[in-house]
Amino acid sequence: MSLVPLLDAQQAPLPAQEFYADGDPGPIVAALAHVPEVLEVTLPFLGVVLGPSALSLRTKEIVILRTSAVLACRYCVDTHTVAARDADLSVDEVRALRGEAEVAGAFPDPADRSLIGWVDAVALGPGTPPPEVAAAVSASVGEAALVELTLLTATTLLLNRFATSLGLPTSPETLRRLGEEGWR
Amino acid sequence: MSVAERIGPAIDAGRMSGRVWLYTNYHCNLACSYCLTSSAPKVDPRLLEPAAALRLAEEAADLGFRELGITGGEPFLLTWLPELLVDLAALLPVTVLSNGTLFTPKLVERLRALADLPVAIQISLDRPDPVANDAMRGPENFARVLAALPRLVEAGITVRLATTVELEEIGPGKTPEQERLCALHRSVGIGDDDHVIRPIVRRGRAATGGMGVPATRDDLEPELTVTADGAFWSPFAPTVTAGRLDTELLLTRTVVPLAKPASTRLRLFEGRPPGHDTTLGIR
Numbered sequence: 338m339s340l341v342p343l344l345d346a347q348q349a350p351l352p353a354q355e356f357y358a359d360g361d362p363g364p365i366v367a368a369l370a371h372v373p374e375v376l377e378v379t380l381p382f383l384g385v386v387l388g389p390s391a392l393s394l395r396t397k398e399i400v401i402l403r404t405s406a407v408l409a410c411r412y413c414v415d416t417h418t419v420a421a422r423d424a425d426l427s428v429d430e431v432r433a434l435r436g437e438a439e440v441a442g443a444f445p446d447p448a449d450r451s452l453i454g455w456v457d458a459v460a461l462g463p464g465t466p467p468p469e470v471a472a473a474v475s476a477s478v479g480e481a482a483l484v485e486l487t488l489l490t491a492t493t494l495l496l497n498r499f500a501t502s503l504g505l506p507t508s509p510e511t512l513r514r515l516g517e518e519g520w521r
Numbered sequence: 522m523s524v525a526e527r528i529g530p531a532i533d534a535g536r537m538s539g540r541v542w543l544y545t546n547y548h549c550n551l552a553c554s555y556c557l558t559s560s561a562p563k564v565d566p567r568l569l570e571p572a573a574a575l576r577l578a579e580e581a582a583d584l585g586f587r588e589l590g591i592t593g594g595e596p597f598l599l600t601w602l603p604e605l606l607v608d609l610a611a612l613l614p615v616t617v618l619s620n621g622t623l624f625t626p627k628l629v630e631r632l633r634a635l636a637d638l639p640v641a642i643q644i645s646l647d648r649p650d651p652v653a654n655d656a657m658r659g660p661e662n663f664a665r666v667l668a669a670l671p672r673l674v675e676a677g678i679t680v681r682l683a684t685t686v687e688l689e690e691i692g693p694g695k696t697p698e699q700e701r702l703c704a705l706h707r708s709v710g711i712g713d714d715d716h717v718i719r720p721i722v723r724r725g726r727a728a729t730g731g732m733g734v735p736a737t738r739d740d741l742e743p744e745l746t747v748t749a750d751g752a753f754w755s756p757f758a759p760t761v762t763a764g765r766l767d768t769e770l771l772l773t774r775t776v777v778p779l780a781k782p783a784s785t786r787l788r789l790f791e792g793r794p795p796g797h798d799t800t801l802g803i804r
Contacts, residue, residue: 350771351738351754351789374773374781 340503343367352377364412364505365496386492392485398424399449400456400489402434407460410497415507419514448477452486459490524780527787529585537743537790539587540616541779542756543577544748545569545602546594551620551659553645555685555727559761560594567594567749571605573777577747580779582612590744591617592756598623603631606640614639618683621645622662624669629676636677643681643717644669649701670709681715682706688720688734724767725760738770743790745783750774752782754789 344350344367346357352373356362365383369376387397398421405413414435421431433443434453444450451473458466475483499505507515515521532539547567549560569577578589589609596602597619609615621644624632635642644666648654651663673680684702695703699718706716721733741755750766751774753759758770772789773782 344768348768350768352772352785371768372774373771374775374785 339364339368339505341368341371343505344370356380361508363508365500368499368503368505383492383496386489390485392482392489394424395426396452396486397489398426399430399434399452400486401493402426402431403453403456404460404490404493405497406435407457408494408497408501410501412500412505412507413493413497415511415515415520418520419511419518422518447473451477455486456490459487460494524784524787525584528783531787531790532585532587537787538745539585540590540744541577541581541586541588542590542592542744542746543569543574544592544594544746544756544759545574545596545599545605547748547761548598549593549595549620550598550622551595551662553620553658553726554730555657555721555725555732557722557725557727557757557760558594559726559729559764564761568599569747569749571599571601574605575608576777577779578609578612580777584779584783586745587613589613589615590756591615593618595620595623597628603628603634606632607634607638610635610638610640614641616641616643616681618643618645620658620662621666621669624665624672626672629669629672629678632673632678633676641679641681641715642673643683645683645685646702646706647684647686649698649705667705670706670711674710679715680711681717682711684716684718685721686718687732691718691720722757724757725762728760728762741770743786745772745779745786747776747779747782752776752779752785754786 343364344353346354349357349370350373353366353370353376356366356370356376361367366376366380369379387401390397398417402414402417402421405417418431418435421434422428426434427443429438429443432438433440440450440453444453451470454470455466455474458470478486512521528537531537544558544567546569547558547560548562548564549556550562552561574591581589589612591606591609596617599605602617606615606617615638617640619642645658646654646663646666647657648663654663655661670680670682684699690696690699695718703713703716707713721727723733723735727733736757738754741757744755746753746756746758748759750759752772754770754772758767760767772785775781
């Protein structure tokens with residue numbers, strides 16, 4: 338049960354209405370619509386950070402799903418379990434990212450493991466990530482990629498706390514997929 | 522180009538209204554059948570504190586707006602309103618809306634300072650007969666308004682009258698009932714230019730009761746309207762239906778600086794198709 342009413346197209350404030358043009362924009366938009374001036378700048382930002390970029394879709398879904406699992410964000414884990422499968426991550430990989438299996442067993446590539454280690458360190462904190470974790474990820478990605486995937490982790494943290502604190506509901510379509518694919 | 526540099530030319534070109542409305546409160550001693558804000562004595566007052574109202578008025582003047590409108594709820598329930606009106610009128614001309622039931626001789630004495638200032642009090646009176654009028658606005662409304670009008674006029678205060686009826690009752694000419702109402706306001710020294718007849722708008726309690734004319738964004742003249750809950754498209758926008766604030770005509774939650782919602786309104790207005798606000802006569 339969401340802590341605030343999710344605004345539908347009929348109640349969406351004027352500056353928010355463009356985000357409803359293609360139908361139900363989802364609960365994050367429907368909640369942010371309460372403060373349209375925030376929605377107007379947040380959505381383009383999220384689109385750039387979470388959307389297609391120089392990082393591969395697979396890398397991005399590893400970061401988002403892992404961060405969400407570490408933060409125990411039910412809404413984001415549900416949503417990105419489906420998104421990760423659509424990004425061609427295997428069932429074993431998704432289970433490991435969700436914390437239901439060992440990472441080492443599901444991700445034989447050291448570069449993937451260093452990435453996940455970085456995400457865990459950034460997400461869990463506190464303080465600066467350990468130097469050996471930073472060194473490992475720096476050895477496998479370039480400087481720009483490190484900046485981007487760190488920002489992606491931080492942005493996912495923001496969304497995790499936002500969605501969890503407000504109790505945003507998983508969409509019916511996501512619930513259907515999770516049920517069909519045996520995740521629930 | 523700054524917001525202030527854009528507002529003046531937009532007003533001059535008739536692309537936006539020069540008036541900014543402030544909702545000082547939402548509570549009211551009446552509970553009229555068609556009230557947009559579903560106001561009543563015990564509703565959430567949603568107060569716009571006087572210091573906030575004054576700061577907004579200062580910003581409005583600085584941005585190039587030319588008039589202020591004060592509405593509620595019943596603004597004269599607020600003990601600080603007479604002094605606030607004096608301060609606001611030092612910045613911009615003010616029209617304050619009222620149900621006209623609270624103007625005791627004592628309150629009118631406090632309002633005498635308004636006689637020399639650009640302040641008009643617009644009082645609601647819908648029918649020339651107490652029974653028909655009070656059915657919509659509450660017991661004793663007609664008698665109290667009829668007592669208040671000459672008291673205010675005698676004090677030298679500019680008084681206007683607003684009549685709100687169903688759209689079907691507004692024609693090119695006045696109905697016999699409206700003629701009687703006009704005779705009444707003329708008898709206390711209020712001229713025809715200071716009497717507006719407007720339709721009930723189907724929002725708030727009017728929507729719940731199936732009254733009034735439906736009005737969308739394009740039917741409403743865009744006049745920047747600030748409430749404790751945010752800034753809205755028009756004074757007919759921040760309505761309350763079944764206890765919940767209607768948000769579909771919300772511009773921003775940020776009201777200070779006023780340039781923020783003013784800028785959003787300019788942007789949305791510039792993409793606005795021609796509407797029907799003049800044909801429906803909603804004002």
